[in-house]
Amino acid sequence: MSLIIGLGAILVLGVLYMIFRVTNLVAIAKGVKDDKVGPNNSLHGVLFIIFMVVSLVAFFWYSFAHFDGYTLPIASVHGKETDHLFWVTMAITVAAFVIISIIMFVFIYQYRYKEGRRAKFYPDNHYLELTWTVVPAIVLTVLIFTGLSTWNDITSPAKKNAEVIEIVGQQFAWTARYPGVKDNQLGKVNFKLIDNFGNEFGLDLADKNSYDDFKSLELHIPKGKEVLLKIRAKDVLHSVFLPHFRVKMDAVPGMQTQFKFVATKTTKEMRLETSNPDFNYELACTEICGQGHFSMKMPVVVDEWDDYVKWKQAQETWLKQNPKYLDKVPADLREAAMIKAGLEKDPGATVASVNE
Amino acid sequence: MATTDIHIHSDVHHHGDHDHEHEHHEGNFWTTYIFSQDHKVIAKQFLITGIFWALIGGVLSVIFRLQLGFPESNISWLKPLLGGWITADGKLDPQFYLALVTMHGTIMVFFVLTAGLSGTFSNFLIPLQIGARDMASGFLNMLSYWFFFISSVLMFISLFISTGPASGGWTVYPPLSALEQAISGSGLGMTLWLVAMAFFIASSLLGSINYISTVINMRTRGMSFTKLPLTIWAFFFTAIIGVLSFPVLFAAALLLIFDRSFGTSFFLSDIYINGEPLAHEGGSPILFQHLFWFLGHPEVYIVLLPALGISSEIIATNSRKPIFGYKAMIGSMLFIAILSFIVWAHHMFVTGMNPFLGSIFMLLTLIIAVPSAVKIFNYVTTLWKGNIRFTPAMLFSIGLVSFFLTGGITGIFLGNSAIDIQLHDTYFVVAHFHLVMGSASFFGMLAGIYHWFPKMFGRMMNEGLGQLHFWLTFIGVYLVFFPMHYIGIAGFPRRYYSWTNFDTFSGFTDLNMLVSSAAIATLAAQFIFLFNFFYSMFRGRLAPINPWNATTLEWTTPRNPGHGNWPGEIPAVYRWPYDYSKPGAKEDFIPQTVPYSETPESNLPHETKLIKLESSNGDNAIIVEGSH
Ligand code: HEM
Numbered sequence: 001m002s003l004i005i006g007l008g009a010i011l012v013l014g015v016l017y018m019i020f021r022v023t024n025l026v027a028i029a030k031g032v033k034d035d036k037v038g039p040n041n042s043l044h045g046v047l048f049i050i051f052m053v054v055s056l057v058a059f060f061w062y063s064f065a066h067f068d069g070y071t072l073p074i075a076s077v078h079g080k081e082t083d084h085l086f087w088v089t090m091a092i093t094v095a096a097f098v099i100i101s102i103i104m105f106v107f108i109y110q111y112r113y114k115e116g117r118r119a120k121f122y123p124d125n126h127y128l129e130l131t132w133t134v135v136p137a138i139v140l141t142v143l144i145f146t147g148l149s150t151w152n153d154i155t156s157p158a159k160k161n162a163e164v165i166e167i168v169g170q171q172f173a174w175t176a177r178y179p180g181v182k183d184n185q186l187g188k189v190n191f192k193l194i195d196n197f198g199n200e201f202g203l204d205l206a207d208k209n210s211y212d213d214f215k216s217l218e219l220h221i222p223k224g225k226e227v228l229l230k231i232r233a234k235d236v237l238h239s240v241f242l243p244h245f246r247v248k249m250d251a252v253p254g255m256q257t258q259f260k261f262v263a264t265k266t267t268k269e270m271r272l273e274t275s276n277p278d279f280n281y282e283l284a285c286t287e288i289c290g291q292g293h294f295s296m297k298m299p300v301v302v303d304e305w306d307d308y309v310k311w312k313q314a315q316e317t318w319l320k321q322n323p324k325y326l327d328k329v330p331a332d333l334r335e336a337a338m339i340k341a342g343l344e345k346d347p348g349a350t351v352a353s354v355n356e
Numbered sequence: 357m358a359t360t361d362i363h364i365h366s367d368v369h370h371h372g373d374h375d376h377e378h379e380h381h382e383g384n385f386w387t388t389y390i391f392s393q394d395h396k397v398i399a400k401q402f403l404i405t406g407i408f409w410a411l412i413g414g415v416l417s418v419i420f421r422l423q424l425g426f427p428e429s430n431i432s433w434l435k436p437l438l439g440g441w442i443t444a445d446g447k448l449d450p451q452f453y454l455a456l457v458t459m460h461g462t463i464m465v466f467f468v469l470t471a472g473l474s475g476t477f478s479n480f481l482i483p484l485q486i487g488a489r490d491m492a493s494g495f496l497n498m499l500s501y502w503f504f505f506i507s508s509v510l511m512f513i514s515l516f517i518s519t520g521p522a523s524g525g526w527t528v529y530p531p532l533s534a535l536e537q538a539i540s541g542s543g544l545g546m547t548l549w550l551v552a553m554a555f556f557i558a559s560s561l562l563g564s565i566n567y568i569s570t571v572i573n574m575r576t577r578g579m580s581f582t583k584l585p586l587t588i589w590a591f592f593f594t595a596i597i598g599v600l601s602f603p604v605l606f607a608a609a610l611l612l613i614f615d616r617s618f619g620t621s622f623f624l625s626d627i628y629i630n631g632e633p634l635a636h637e638g639g640s641p642i643l644f645q646h647l648f649w650f651l652g653h654p655e656v657y658i659v660l661l662p663a664l665g666i667s668s669e670i671i672a673t674n675s676r677k678p679i680f681g682y683k684a685m686i687g688s689m690l691f692i693a694i695l696s697f698i699v700w701a702h703h704m705f706v707t708g709m710n711p712f713l714g715s716i717f718m719l720l721t722l723i724i725a726v727p728s729a730v731k732i733f734n735y736v737t738t739l740w741k742g743n744i745r746f747t748p749a750m751l752f753s754i755g756l757v758s759f760f761l762t763g764g765i766t767g768i769f770l771g772n773s774a775i776d777i778q779l780h781d782t783y784f785v786v787a788h789f790h791l792v793m794g795s796a797s798f799f800g801m802l803a804g805i806y807h808w809f810p811k812m813f814g815r816m817m818n819e820g821l822g823q824l825h826f827w828l829t830f831i832g833v834y835l836v837f838f839p840m841h842y843i844g845i846a847g848f849p850r851r852y853y854s855w856t857n858f859d860t861f862s863g864f865t866d867l868n869m870l871v872s873s874a875a876i877a878t879l880a881a882q883f884i885f886l887f888n889f890f891y892s893m894f895r896g897r898l899a900p901i902n903p904w905n906a907t908t909l910e911w912t913t914p915r916n917p918g919h920g921n922w923p924g925e926i927p928a929v930y931r932w933p934y935d936y937s938k939p940g941a942k943e944d945f946i947p948q949t950v951p952y953s954e955t956p957e958s959n960l961p962h963e964t965k966l967i968k969l970e971s972s973n974g975d976n977a978i979i980v981e982g983s984h
């Protein structure tokens with residue numbers, strides 16, 4: 001089979017070569033014309049015009065007809081702004097692009113070689129050059145300043161009461177750590193404490209803030225409340241990408257990074273909006289991190305605030321899931337740890353509920 | 357200039373000043389074709405090696421495009437080539453996918469578009485267009501090629517080792533590139549990559565230093581800086597950028613070698629991998645990114661400027677018009693060259709770098725768009741009221757301008773840090789830099805080959821085949837890269853082996869299929885070029901002395917310039933290189949070697965004044981008409 005294909009290919013190439021030789025010889029036999037240009041010079045001018053028309057039509061047709069196919073719905077507050085900037089920039093640049101392209105290809109066609117015509121000797125024109133330096137400069141300045149103010153808003157410090165969630169990247173999975181419902185503080189971590197038996201975060205059990213922290217393999221976030229992602233990586237670079245929220249930030253070993261945003265649509269609302277009952281938000285990795293880079297996914301769920309709180313309360317603390325680490329808790333904190341981790345009823349809480 | 361002339365004369369003497377017309381050198385095969393110190397031979401060596409690498413780089417990309425466009429297909433027929441990297445069920449190994457991407461990027465950016473482009477055309481054109489017998493140092497020039505050759509051999513070997521070549525992306529960010537445990541390509545493959553790049557940098561520096569000193573010191577009589585063709589200006593700026601930025605990559609590579617092999621912690625810290633914490637503490641992966649992009653961004657202009665220089669020359673020649681705004685073209689290249697050093701961190705907006713730095717770099721990045729725009733406008737105005745001949749070189753130059761426009765415009769999105777949050781590391785970036793840097797420079801290189809082939813090999817390439825090659829490639833490139841904008845706006849991340857794990861990215865199988873098919877067709881079209889190139893080298897029509905009726909000095913040399921380039925004295929230069937279609941002149945071009953005193957009919961008022969100067973110092977002006 002492949003032999004036949006191979007032979008066929010050789011045959012075709014041979015025929016092509018013969019045609020090439022023959023046309024060459026014919027051209028030579030006809031006598032080498034000393035024309036300034038080849039015989040089909042004008043053809044290329046025409047081809048450029050056809051190319052321009054076809055490609056511009058295809059560009060606009062696809063961009064409008066498939067708009068919903070290549071744009072993702074926006075589900076965050078700042079995403080509206082960055083997308084707005086994106087489309088403003090698009091409008092300006094596409095206008096410039098279309099005008100320049102048309103002018104260029106029309107010139108190419110119109111000024112194709114004509115026997116006896118002489119080109120215009122036109123080495124410079126300072127006014128023209130000044131104009132097309134200043135105009136782009138002004139347009140760009142406007143874009144820069146709108147971009148700057150959006151960027152500054154996005155990167156400004158988060159509110160004090162923002163929901164803090166830690167996201168940890170490792171080859172090839174994401175894990176989230178929540179500060180816990182009792183103290184709402186993330187416990188300290190240290191990479192030297194990471195082990196293979198359960199302490200995947202490297203939790204420092206001498207820090208009492210760590211006792212109620214809990215782990216989740218799904219990222220749950222509330223709608224309408226500022227979320228501050230604290231991002232780190234355990235091995236190599238990764239990058240947190242939440243496409244619908246227009247969020248992206250690298251996860252860097254040895255350096256915590258962060259990104260704050262406000263989600264505007266719950267998963268349910270998004271299912272309605274996209275009329276896709278199976279819709280789910282996703283978190284993807286966008287920094288090359290090894291062979292599983294393309295599969296580093298974390299499901300994301302956006303809930304109404306109340307549901308979110310309920311979900312949080314229903315989670316078991318990390319310490320409760322890994323009670324053997326109680327040994328690592330300093331003896332004087334053990335009692336408190338048990339209570340905070342939910343391993344033991346909180347006597348205070350019982351009293352309180354009795355009093356009620 | 358006289359002193360340098362004498363110096364060069366003595367330098368080339370033993371190679372025979374006697375008979376330049378035919379290539380009767382006294383050296384044997386080895387000194388003539390292999391360890392040659394003649395800039396023209398070295399240029400051809402760079403060219404052939406560059407073409408070889410372009411083929412490899414192209415084939416690698418088609419292999420991984422097969423995976424992206426036709427993920428279901430069984431590619432076990434590639435087993436003879438890829439061996440164990442094809443899994444049992446006929447799929448590409450996901451790790452090897454990354455290796456392919458990495459090597460494709462490295463090869464295309466460094467080996468093809470830096471060495472293949474600058475190495476070929478700076479070497480070939482600088483002495484010929486400024487009127488010098490050879491480079492300032494033929495020996496260093498030869499070393500430059502052979503360092504590149506060693507680098508090529510090492511990089512080539514790394515493709516075949518069992519743990520695979522470097523796989524961490526062409527940007528080789530640590531820790532991934534530093535830790536063998538993270539990906540097997542970071543073992544021996546990465547070591548070879550680093551050593552190969554060290555040789556590459558040495559080669560590039562030797563070349564650049566030579567180009568700079570040659571342009572400064574060895575211009576012929578009358579060839580002031582303001583009479584240099586734009587090609588030379590572009591090569592000159594490129595070389596300066598290279599000299600200033602490549603050492604920084606060298607430093608980064610060196611520190612990375614230390615981190616990998618000697619336990620230092622420049623870039624590594626707080627790492628837990630393979631069940632154990634590593635001892636490294638206090639390093640910063642971000643530091644590497646700063647060092648890398650300090651070269652990396654200038655590098656994109658190292659790749660692009662020579663192509664822009666080449667196309668300026670070709671567009672002027674084939675429009676039969678002076679390039680519009682010669683001084684503005686130089687000015688914008690200078691401005692781009694300077695700015696290219698202070699925009700690097702626009703590749704790092706979302707790496708966790710201080711957001712304030714992001715603001716600064718956004719500002720500087722968008723400023724660089726202005727000189728780029730000026731260049732486009734100047735090209736378009738050069739076409740206006742021209743008398744355009746669509747030689748293959750001209751077609752490719754027009755293609756370059758079109759890509760530069762299409763790809764440059766998307767830079768305005770990426771340079772805006774707020775917009776880049778979403779677009780960073782998606783296919784939008786891939787579309788952007790492939791058009792503006794990859795395809796534009798590639799077209800510049802092809803244009804250069806078509807245009808100067810007659811001078812390189814004394815024969816003409818077949819015009820019809822060249823034009824066919826252009827149309828297939830031009831349309832092919834747009835079909836490959838334009839759809840990637842949509843894929844990128846939809847958020848598809850780059851360097852993904854497959855997107856099917858994500859609901860968000862599971863669409864676009866149709867577009868990806870189109871892209872991959874177009875990539876295969878485009879690669880296939882390059883064989884038309886290869887055939888044309890090698891066939892014409894031996895069987896092409898004999899080239900006239902000045903086939904394009906161009907004004908620059910290289911067309912005053914004999915058909916096959918020998919060692920030393922001009923048989924007699926080096927011609928002197930009297931005018932700028934763009935006297936095309938000057939009103940009053942008989943022909944529609946006046947070579948640079950024609951003094952104003954001989955063209956009273958076409959002189960502009962200020963040029964008439966220059967005639968006096970000509971006779972005062974031009975007593976022994978010899979004009980070589982090159983009628984051999
Ligand atoms: C003019 C010639 C240009 C060349 C050769 C060029 C080349 C490149 C390359 C190679 C990359 C990809 C790097 C990577 O991630 O692997 C890139 C990205 C980028 N380019 Fe350009 N570029 C050019 C023009 C511009 C212009 C005019 C702008 C802005 C106005 C710009 C802004 C950017 C930005 C911001 C990125 C980073 C995007 C990201 O990583 O998300 N470029 N460019």
Ligand SMILES: [Cu+2]
Pocket residue numbers: 237238239285286287288289290292293294296
């Ligand atoms: Cu990844």
Ligand SMILES: [Cu+2]
Pocket residue numbers: 652653654656699700702703
């Ligand atoms: Cu850059």
